[in-house]
Amino acid sequence: MTVAVEFHSVSRHFGPIRAVDGVDLAIEEGSFFAMLGPSGSGKTTCLRLISGFEKPSSGTIRIFGEDVSDTPPNRRNVNTVFQDYALFPHMNVRDNVAYGLMVKGMRRTERLAQAEEMLALVKLEGYGDRKPAQLSGGQRQRVALARALVNRPRVLLLDEPLGALDLKLREAMQDELKALQIRLGLTFVFVTHDQHEALSMADRLAVFNEGKIAQIGTPQEIYDRPRTRFVADFVGSSNVLPPALTRALGGPEAWSSLRPEAVRLVGAGPVTGTVTALRYLGSGTRVMLDTDDGTGIAALVPAGQPLPEEGARVALAFDPAALHVMEGAP
């Protein structure tokens, strides 16, 4: 395998703020890599380190093996789809898409032909003469994508590109982006704070917290075996169980996580609790309960199964394989 982007103990500090703090990562060529984390966790700064708009305070960044510490953004073979699209308001869509080719000195007829081709790829044929202001949010997003792709970057960076779209459009674009990435065989680095988006689209993802990578792995690894309480909590609204409760449920005395869908409610068992709230989700119902030692636990009861009433006493049962003991306690 070829490593497309490599971080070697990269830090970026803004005064006392450690936006990115000692990050190591390797992104494989042709993969869809997601950077997931809450706002302020350092994921966007990492993306800007790859694009070159930020310089590392320490550490080295390599793009296809080449140290890019002193390479300005315009000389890196990576392109970005910006969060607010950043289309050029004074140019029509075709000129926007052809911009990268124009500044490289490509002849007008040739670059406009390539721009049209790219517009067709993102299903915007016939929109070339419009101004960005005349497009919808979803269409602008596609123009931004075409404008980046026309340069045939070796790595495409996407900074929360779907954040401004409504749910339906966002899901459609997720499928399209994924399909496009597979078709072009490009390396995509995708920044998002939406865990569903990251889990469903990425081949591998890094979960960021306070400038550090909390965990890096495939979506399944991260969802099933979160390494820290932060990851368990952020990636899947998982139940985080303190050591005493883990032990009471038959595990070792350590912090552990338990997916809501693995919890069943039964009549009697070693751990009991009181139902505090019911939340109807359509495909099931989320039952919130407090165990007798005061830990809040969520159980996902699939649609069609009997539901307890609020205030009822229930016992917990679960598949022992679903109980995941975490290495990093805090």
Add this chain to the structure above:
Amino acid sequence: MRSDRGPLSLRLAAIGGLLFLHLPILLIFLYAFTTEEKSYQFPPPGLTTKWFGVALWERPDIWPPLLLSLKVAAISTALALILGTLAAAAMSRARFFGRDQVTLLILLPIALPGVITGMSLRSAFGILDIPFSTWTIVLGHATFCIVIVYNNAVARLRRLSGGILEASADLGANGFQTFRHVLLPNMGSALLAGGMLAFALSFDEVIVTTFTAGQQSTLPIWMLNELVRPRQRPVTNVVAVVVFCATFVPILAAFYLTRGGSETAGSGK
């Protein structure tokens, strides 16, 4: 029924105020055509267009001040466009200690009374032994022309989404290409408007000029001197009408260029 009109008294007051402000301009026009040359008699005893001919053919003293004014305005505007734009670009990008104070210093010349600017410049020229010339006038005018351009440029830069400059670099453009293809087209109308306003302001400036001109006469100063003479007074009005028309067009153009403009502003969102 929706009432989007103010009460009658307010409307009358507003109309009265506008008339009070603008009727004198019509009087200037009127007296350019009067047959009476010694005093401004109202109503004029008769109307004639002969003063336009007099101004054009018989008064060579009009031309040097007019040329000087045009030259000063052109140089001041050019200077202001360069320095004002650079200052605006620096201030909108950089975050540094004392930034607000520097902004205040840039804006100060337009808030300061012209007499103060004029006096301070005059004494500075005196101390440094700089003889009065076109350039001393230009220097005085550039102080406030820069502010006009700066204000226009800063307002436009603020509305531009900063992302498009990064997008340009991301797509492979170097600094010059970004300036040429992205920044300039988006700043152009603001700079044009600022330049026109600066030109108009410089063209009719009197106060600072009286302190920095020495023996030279710009057009406004020539007019001021002309008014106290008893002969051919309407010629001054003819010049005033021409100056009015010449400055009104750029100001009007500047107004339309900077109005609205949401389509030239930020993208996205």
